[in-house]
Amino acid sequence: MEVIDTVVVGGGQAGIAASEHLTNNGIEHVVLERHRIAERWRSERWDSLVMNGPAWHDRFPNLEFNCHPDAFPGKEDVADYMVAYAEKIGAPIRTGVEVKRVRKVKGGSSFMVETSEGQIEARHIIAATGPFQKPIIPPMVPTDASVFQMHSNSYHNPEQLPEGAVLVVGAGSSGTQIAEELRKAGRKVYLSVGAHDRPPRRYRNRDFVWWLGVLNKWNADTPNPGTEHVTIAVSGAEGGKTVDFRRLAHEGLTLVGMTKGYSNGTVQFENDLVHNVNRGDANYLSVLEEADAFIAANGLDLPEEPEAKIIPPDPECMVNPILDLNLAEQGITTILWATGYALDYSWLEADTFDERGRPIHQRGVSKERGVYFLGLPWLTRRGSAFIWGAWHDAKFVADQIQIQHNYSGYHGEAEVIS
Structure with a gap:
């Protein structure tokens, strides 16, 4: 069975941003995407859709869109941009892999991730499936x-x-x-x-x-x-x-x-x-x-x-x-019906949801140790739902995982002062 430190579920803007910051922190990880990268932009949006923000603003900091800065990229341009960015940062994304269930390992601190391609044991789970889950x-x-x-x-x-x-x-x-x-x-x-x-x-x-x-x-x-x-x-x-x-x-x-x-x-x-x-x-x-x-x-x-x-x-x-x-x-x-979406975390068995199935978290850090959320509106602030906002939120979450690594690596003894 494969053992990986962190599994990121979702290969959209939040999952790609998480991968960049996890890599920068030296944290072994994999991003699992059940379809293609940024699939919802391609298959779950209307043909003429463009971004609601101009290209100069709503993007990752390290890559510009291939268009005029004040233009509004189309949906296929956005999906292509996500693919290009994933390639740019060398994100370890596995497409066509569906996460069916995530559960805590009994008597341990890790999680068992059951996928369409087998099982993975992970210390940390980042749910980056976004807000557009269930019409x-x-x-x-x-x-x-x-x-x-x-x-x-x-x-x-x-x-x-x-x-x-x-x-x-x-x-x-x-x-x-x-x-x-x-x-x-x-x-x-x-x-x-x-x-x-x-x-x-x-x-x-x-x-x-x-x-x-x-x-x-x-x-x-x-x-x-x-x-x-x-x-x-x-x-x-x-x-x-x-x-x-x-x-x-x-x-x-x-x-x-x-x-x-x-x-x-x-x-x-x-x-x-x-x-x-x-x-x-x-x-x-x-x-x-x-x-x-x-x-x-x-x-x-x-x-x-x-x-x-x-x-x-x-x-x-x-x-x-x-x-x-x-x-x-x-x-x-x-x-x-342009009536929005509901969240669907039925695949994630964790003690961090309220009675309506909404994640309980602080800035993406859940009450269940080892579980994190990204890509949700208002995750930390108004800008969280945008590409650049998800990037900054992902940095915070990746840093929290790094901090937990630092705590776990401590093996000293406190000095006793008499």
Whole structure:
């Protein structure tokens, strides 16, 4: 049986970052990936997807994207970048190897890793499978209803869907971009909008990632449990643009409130559309105000942009909100659920999960000795979900493993002072 100090589960951005820092610390390890490197970027995203951050910002420190720094790389470019980086650092990644079970060795301090290629004994386990593990489709519309249902992770392009109108549930980055793509393809589209933040894509000649950096918002502490994931409507599509729900509605997309139920072929919505859109506008304007204050306080010479503060008038769908939709009457043949993902650590048998199956940890260090987590949103701060954020989080975790090595290697005796 193979014995390795550390097993990293997952060959995406978090697993690759972990490998780099483990190598730098001289820690023997292997990265196990059940498919290809960065597989979800290739097969579980739509064809036209681009990164939500510009290439100059959302990358590993030691390798630039092969494109203009202000461009937004496509999904295949991101996957290729991950492969190139893994090769650059010589990451010991084994692809096509599925981890089926990890359990503690009885009476010992190591773990038994059961894989599709055999067993590995390891002292440390880094779970780097990320947050996009189990697509969530709310059990609202019966599977035998006369409408095609799909999660956004399976959507690739408009031609994939049956002809007819589409209801997109979820107005974060994915739902909003897919809804707009479908509208431009000639579909009638309804977009169910819940609570969200919608930062400006650019303001006064700077991208919003720059503003979050200089305003020190990337280092924001993790919110209270249950509020870690704030839906953010931002897009890098078409060179990057600010998401404006009123503008989308004026261009032909129909907004509805939060989806709340289904009965006899009719979907019901909360009467909260106006509140949700207004709240998003308030978030947008607050970022502009903070940016203006920063410019004034630091004497920066950046062009004014008064037109950015103009909020378009309410479209008809906000003046007279739709509270229910009969799918057949409105010609809706598809419901596309952009409703996020659940975590799935069913393969990891460790005493470090709460009653909802969420990891209990501090900065990725779990309560189970020898188990670590990487790649989760808000793992240590707001920036943790991004490529560069995962890189910094991975350094901390690799350093903690090195520290444990140092403790384990101590064999001296304390001096007794009488």
